[in-house]
Amino acid sequence: MVHVLQAYCVVSTGVRITCSNQSGPGRRGAVLSSAGGPSMRDNIGAVFGPKQLQSLLPFHQVSPTENVIEEFGLKDADLPKQLFTISGFVSQGEHGVGRSATDRQFFFINKRPCDPPKVSRLVNEVYHSYNRHQYPFVALNITVASECVDVNVTPDKRQIFLQEEKLLLAILKTSLVAMYESGVNKIGVNHPPSAKAAAAAASELRQTIPSSENHDGSSENVLNPSPKTTANLALLKAAFSNRRGSKSSSEKSPAGGGGGPTQKSLQCFFKDPARRPPGAKSPATPRREDAKGATGGRSALEGFRYGGGDSERRPESPGAAVHVSGTKHESFPGTPDRGVEAPPTAASSSDDDDDDGASAGPEAKRTRAENPPLDAPPLDATPLDATPLEAPPLDAPARLRRTTAPLRFSFPALAANVRKLKERRERDGGAALRYRRFRAKISPGENQSAEEELRKEISKDTFRDMEVVGQFNLGFIVTRLKSDVFIIDQHATDEKYNFEMLQRHTVIQGQRLIAPQALGLPAVSENVLMENLEIFRKNGFEFLIDEDAPVMQRVRLVSLPTSKNWTFGPADIEELIFMLSDSPGVMCRPSRVRQMFASRACRKSVMIGTALSAGEMKKLVAHMAEIEHPWNCPHGRPTMRHLANLDIISQD
Numbered sequence: 129m130v131h132v133l134q135a136y137c138v139v140s141t142g143v144r145i146t147c148s149n150q151s152g153p154g155r156r157g158a159v160l161s162s163a164g165g166p167s168m169r170d171n172i173g174a175v176f177g178p179k180q181l182q183s184l185l186p187f188h189q190v191s192p193t194e195n196v197i198e199e200f201g202l203k204d205a206d207l208p209k210q211l212f213t214i215s216g217f218v219s220q221g222e223h224g225v226g227r228s229a230t231d232r233q234f235f236f237i238n239k240r241p242c243d244p245p246k247v248s249r250l251v252n253e254v255y256h257s258y259n260r261h262q263y264p265f266v267a268l269n270i271t272v273a274s275e276c277v278d279v280n281v282t283p284d285k286r287q288i289f290l291q292e293e294k295l296l297l298a299i300l301k302t303s304l305v306a307m308y309e310s311g312v313n314k315i316g317v318n319h320p321p322s323a324k325a326a327a328a329a330a331s332e333l334r335q336t337i338p339s340s341e342n343h344d345g346s347s348e349n350v351l352n353p354s355p356k357t358t359a360n361l362a363l364l365k366a367a368f369s370n371r372r373g374s375k376s377s378s379e380k381s382p383a384g385g386g387g388g389p390t391q392k393s394l395q396c397f398f399k400d401p402a403r404r405p406p407g408a409k410s411p412a413t414p415r416r417e418d419a420k421g422a423t424g425g426r427s428a429l430e431g432f433r434y435g436g437g438d439s440e441r442r443p444e445s446p447g448a449a450v451h452v453s454g455t456k457h458e459s460f461p462g463t464p465d466r467g468v469e470a471p472p473t474a475a476s477s478s479d480d481d482d483d484d485g486a487s488a489g490p491e492a493k494r495t496r497a498e499n500p501p502l503d504a505p506p507l508d509a510t511p512l513d514a515t516p517l518e519a520p521p522l523d524a525p526a527r528l529r530r531t532t533a534p535l536r537f538s539f540p541a542l543a544a545n546v547r548k549l550k551e552r553r554e555r556d557g558g559a560a561l562r563y564r565r566f567r568a569k570i571s572p573g574e575n576q577s578a579e580e581e582l583r584k585e586i587s588k589d590t591f592r593d594m595e596v597v598g599q600f601n602l603g604f605i606v607t608r609l610k611s612d613v614f615i616i617d618q619h620a621t622d623e624k625y626n627f628e629m630l631q632r633h634t635v636i637q638g639q640r641l642i643a644p645q646a647l648g649l650p651a652v653s654e655n656v657l658m659e660n661l662e663i664f665r666k667n668g669f670e671f672l673i674d675e676d677a678p679v680m681q682r683v684r685l686v687s688l689p690t691s692k693n694w695t696f697g698p699a700d701i702e703e704l705i706f707m708l709s710d711s712p713g714v715m716c717r718p719s720r721v722r723q724m725f726a727s728r729a730c731r732k733s734v735m736i737g738t739a740l741s742a743g744e745m746k747k748l749v750a751h752m753a754e755i756e757h758p759w760n761c762p763h764g765r766p767t768m769r770h771l772a773n774l775d776i777i778s779q780d
């Protein structure tokens with residue numbers, strides 16, 4: 129309801145809206161109010177505070193480019209001109225200035241709030257290609273002739289039918305790309321690149337750029353960055369973005385046309401000012417800086433092994449050259465979780481980070497393996513029996529080494545086993561066992577169905593009844609439950625257990641600030657915060673509350689969670705507020721705290737390559753009964769899979 133109200137507050141100019149909540153006799157708290165300002169900009173400031181305004185770009189509409197027209201399957205000739213007029217604001221594209229959720233996205237058709245799914249998906253997609261891990265603030269009003277729009281689709285009139293919707297999407301895409309392209313030459317130098325090579329490159333960049341921007345805390349610098357804090361990333365980006373991308377702005381530089389769609393080499397690109405992409409602000413930048421930017425740029429590319437010579441063969445992904453942030457798991461999706469994850473701050477390798485957490489891990493033997501001794505496959509990657517340590521060279525003559533080993537075998541023993549099996553089957557009622565409860569294969573494509581089957585067939589207490597058969601490949605526990613055999617990833621399951629224990633029990637230590645910090649939260653956020661102080665306290669955030677102060681000044685931050693290598697700030701508070709407004713009173717953690725716990729849990733869990741005793745294995749399996757969601761590690765890797773049903777094997 130508050131979101132709907134916010135939408136009306138944002139779009140209604142010259143109208144003052146106030147909403148308050150009567151929470152008891154004489155107790156009345158402001159939920160939301162707008163000041164009846166003359167523009168959408170004023171309204172956004174009144175509802176979300178002046179800080180939000182600082183991180184926004186006014187929407188600037190341009191006509192769709194040929195490529196985008198083609199992408200949406202439109203024909204240039206029959207496109208109506210001047211059908212849509214779009215105005216409003218979106219977040220800037222720099223890292224850290226967006227939001228951690230889609231909680232502030234407002235779309236309007238002719239000033240009527242609505243939910244256009246394709247429009248919102250497109251805006252978020254474009255934004256993600258510039259700010260990978262955040263969502264934009266969006267307030268966009270689309271003006272269109274009323275005969276082109278049908279609002280009578282659903283009773284709440286939030287779904288709409290638009291004529292020429294594809295044209296609208298094409299305009300939006302072209303405009304947003306043009307807006308963000310012109311901003312990509314700004315880079316916050318405090319944002320640590322994740323790769324070592326990138327760090328070296330960044331230090332080169334830093335020589336030309338005084339380090340002043342505070343990425344997490346405030347965005348004051350972002351709106352009007354001084355020219356010194358900008359590097360010529362636009363040049364780099366243009367050099368490696370696709371042909372489409374480099375021509376995507378409608379104001380294509382005429383001088384650049386002669387070079388054709390492919391780029392020859394990075395060096396000649398930097399030398400030739402005529403080839404500057406349209407968005408780059410270089411003409412305003414002194415030449416000296418151009419040169420330095422180019423030097424820093426080239427080494428950044430070398431760091432990424434994007435040698436200048438083969439730029440024509442670069443994958444067509446805009447922004448590839450500038451993406452230097454993000455956690456390990458996200459940046460390298462192909463990297464399996466081997467139990468040796470680094471914490472997100474790239475350079476750090478220390479691990480005495482666990483001291484403020486309740487250490488509830490098992491006393492299982494732990495080896496801190498720098499290289500996992502055995503290349504045991506993750507459960508969702510490769511069939512277990514098909515993992516050669518090294519791929520054999522092609523066309524090498526096969527050499528067989530034969531060894532002879534006597535095999536103990538006894539017909540009477542086999543006969544006795546068969547008899548026993550028969551008896552048991554009769555006892556258990558053969559019919560019930562004939563249907564297969566587990567059908568999913570061990571393969572990444574079947575993870576979801578495998579998980580559903582496990583959830584359905586394995587209740588929490590069944591873990592206690594599981595019999596440990598043994599350890600496989602020093603990485604997996606093989607268990608049996610009646611005639612079903614399972615395989616459990618020892619690291620993944622221990623990691624999930626430790627993670628959930630940290631989530632549940634850790635009270636993060638807060639560090640007091642020298643002076644209370646005003647947060648300027650909108651009234652509705654202040655209310656959510658004030659109602660959930662205990663959850664904030666458990667996360668290390670403490671506040672000074674003054675209920676009688678004016679709205680947006682009722683809450684001041686006095687204590688922040690601290691942990692080695694992790695810094696937290698207002699963005700984490702806002703994320704918690706967002707989660708708590710969905711489920712008030714339910715214990716939750718900011719995603720970065722979860723990330724921190726995941727990496728702590730990883731480091732304190734039993735590693736792949738560790739030999740386990742029967743007792744240790746039994747304990748790990750028993751712990752699974754206490755895990756809320758036992759089927760995946762915090763990084764999404766499966767913990768357990770069904771291997772085989774012994775009855776089916778013996779029937780065959």
Ligand code: ZN
Nearest residue numbers: 465467623730
């Ligand atoms: Zn791990």
Ligand code: ZN
Nearest residue numbers: 465761762763
């Ligand atoms: Zn993991």
